[in-house]
Amino acid sequence: MTARLAPRTALFLPASNPRAIEKARGLPADLVILDLEDAVKDEDKAEARFAALEAVVIGFGASLSAIRLNGTESHEHWEDCAAVAASSADFAVLPKAERTADVVKVVEDVRKPLLAMIETPLGVLAAAAIAAVPGVAGLIAGTNDLAAALRLPPSSGRAQMxxxxxxxVLAARAGGVWALDGVFNRLDDAEGLAAECREGRALGFDGKSLIHPGQLAIAARAFGPSEAEIADARALIAAATGGAERYEGRMIEAMHVDQARALLKRAADRTTTEHFGA
Structure with a gap:
């Protein structure tokens, strides 16, 4: 199974909000996720499902599209799966993934690449097995629900998670799939968002899930190679002659050349088709 490069930005939108959906068509999000779960009132679920199906037919320009299902415990879940299977969405998103058997069943039902949200202690412990399920394209850290499930005080920071x-991230890398970081809740804190994005990239995440269009530019910059990184990658490739050798005061070998080439590929062409986990 193949796909584009891992998204730097994954923007969640309520499928019940037509204004937000229309605005998203002109946004530079790598992935737009239409939410049928937490962002939609119970009485609006059916209408939101229909709206999501209509929205992905029109599409979001160059952006990938996904629909987040209601969870397996919801009476809406299987109707969501049937609708998404027949839709034009590129991906389905499963909230609170915990059991591999459930993930296998959802992959079979939606017949699309699946992004599994890891939002509970059971999900974290099963993350490697979930990432290894054929058809799973990536893991998304559900940090809000995870913090609540871990009973972290409201004042706790990311360090506690x-x-x-x-x-x-380890599970995603072992499974060869994407790893997307959780959302940042403080909409007016640009510096805090930038810091959390830098931390997420340093941990190994490919990109970040977002809840407001104003967060897109900051996350895209943080998860994209900087000009300095691009320049260093080019110089490293030019200097490498094979085997282990000294470069700019550090030892490099074939692995580092491969990493530099991957960085340049990500910087140069975000529409290239390649394996999940790139």
Whole structure:
């Protein structure tokens, strides 16, 4: 199974909000996720499902599209799966993924690449097995629900979830799939968002899930190679002659050349088709 490069930005939108959907058609999000779950009132679920199906027919320009299902415990879940299977969406998103058997069943039902949200302690512990399920395209850290499930005080920071976040990245890398970081809730804190994006990239996440269009530019910059990184990658490739050798005061070998080439590929062409986890 193949796909584009991993998204730097994954923007969640309520499928019940037509104004937000229309605005998103002109936004530079790598992935637009239309939410049928938490962002939609119970009485609006059927209408939101229909709106999501209509929205992905029109599409979001160069952006990938996904529809987040209601969870497996919801009476809306299987109707969501049937609708998404027949839709034009590029991906389905499963909230609170915890059991591989459920993930396998959802992949079979939606017949699309699946992004599994890891939002609970059980999900974290099963993350490697979930990432290994054929048809799973990536893991998304659901940090809000995870913090609540871990009973972290409201004043807690990301450090208290570091083991869980690193476990999600490890599971994604072992499974060869994408790893997307959780959302940042403080909409007016640009510096805080930038800092959390830098931290997420340093942990190994490919990109970040977002909840407001105003967060897109900051996340895209943070998860894209900087000019300095691009220049260093080019110089490293030019200097490498094969085997282990000294470069700019550090030892490099074929692995580092491969990493530099991957960085340049990500910087140069975000529409290139290649394996998940790139």
């Amino acid at each position: 570091s083991v869980a976040l690193q476990t999600i």
